[in-house]
Amino acid sequence: MNNLMVSVVVPIYKVEKYIHRCINSLINQSYKQLEIILVNDGSPDNCGEIVDEYARKDERIKALHKQNGGLSDARNYGMKYVTGGYTIFVDSDDWLEEKMIEELVRCSHELKADLVQSAFYYSYEDALLFDNRNYSITSDPLIMNNKEAMLELVKNEKVKNFAWGKLYKTEMIKDLSFKKGVLFEDVFWAHKVIKRVNKLVLIQKPLYHYFQRSDSIVSTYSLRNLDMIEGLKERLQFIEMHYPELLNESYKQLLKSHLIHYNLLLVNRKKDKRGEKRREIRRYIEDHDTHFQQAVKTDEELKKQLTLFLTHPFIHLLFLGWKKGLRLMKFSPIPKGLEVVDVRSSKEDVIND
Known part of the structure; x- marks a missing residue:
């Protein structure tokens, strides 16, 4: 070599x-x-x-x-x-x-x-x-x-x-x-x-x-996207075995992924007609509530989302919609995001450079 x-x-x-x-x-x-x-x-x-x-x-x-x-x-x-x-x-x-x-x-x-x-x-x-x-x-x-x-x-x-x-x-x-x-x-x-x-x-x-x-993730979303959750679950087991001090952080990321995919499944209800995958996600969060509560103890935003979701997933979705509306109306600060470092004049610039 x-x-x-x-x-x-x-x-x-x-x-x-x-x-x-x-x-x-x-x-x-x-x-x-x-x-x-x-x-x-x-x-x-x-x-x-x-x-x-x-x-x-x-x-x-x-x-x-x-x-x-x-x-x-x-x-x-x-x-x-x-x-x-x-x-x-x-x-x-x-x-x-x-x-x-x-x-x-x-x-x-x-x-x-x-x-x-x-x-x-x-x-x-x-x-x-x-x-x-x-x-x-x-x-x-x-x-x-x-x-x-x-x-x-x-x-x-x-x-x-x-x-x-x-x-x-x-x-x-x-x-x-x-x-x-x-x-x-x-x-x-x-x-x-x-x-x-x-x-x-x-x-x-x-x-x-x-x-x-x-193509946006909403328009291209399929049930195969749920592989992300399975990957994070597999990693969670690995973390529990080798890095137990990182378990709370691992549960936090797993919770975020569950919440995101539940809402994507709601938007794409035709791809989960009977709601089986949504029920599966909700059941997993409920069954692991103790671990998730421990993981979000110092994260007020995620703690609030978990509480609302456990009350009812639609309440959580309404909360996210309300927050987005406030940001659009500038009543709530827009989260710091990505910095635009270049704006191209045409699509051809990026394809042929």
Whole structure:
């Protein structure tokens, strides 16, 4: 294994519109010791031909083709061909800043980090947004030990559950497969990685572009989205076994996810016609009320939401609607959100840059 080589694994499926931008950002990286593994996951469009063409032009590129098996299966397949000392995952509709890999590798060497994550942009077709609630572009990198990194992962604020945007030592993840057949596969995987990390470094400068497609979660919502809850439940068991001091924080995140998905199921009642999934969520919250009450003891807002939901879910929904109305009428302060760092004049700018 070449310790200086960075292997970039890119699962590809139905992204013909975006794939050039992604691959071009990889081959134009300032760090040249790359092994770019493009996994065509049975894409029905022209992605297969596109990756073959790139492989013919750049010897660093491996174009792999397999039957469609989903994102997890494609990542697992790509990992079989990794020979670099480091691994990075990139989603095929996203792209990197030119010096991203160089900066992550340098940071790993200088600070002897097992894992390096950079901040990122939420990249829309007409705007570029940065999360200044959790990152500060001008600040030094944050250095975390194992317990600090796991806490931040559970909170999902600074350290994200996403597999992408991070530089991993390959030996640390080589035997950790992604769970197949689920959405939000990273939630089932990330905590197992962090368990092996002695030092995590967070570069607060945004170096990764996380592309936001125009379809909203409400319009594309399906029962498969409930895999998020199952992933958090699985992680909860892991936390209980290895990090019991983080149990309350883990229950908080699980409660938030239950409340969000209950309301999404209400909005999409046709996808849960008999209300079975809503009853399942309500029953779980009621059955674990003691744990949730303990978890939200110091969070007044979430405590209030839990009380209202247990009284009746519709009261909780009315409360959220009322709060949103107050914000729109400016009677209530608008929560601090994402900073707009660039506004694009046309959709073509983001597709072709």
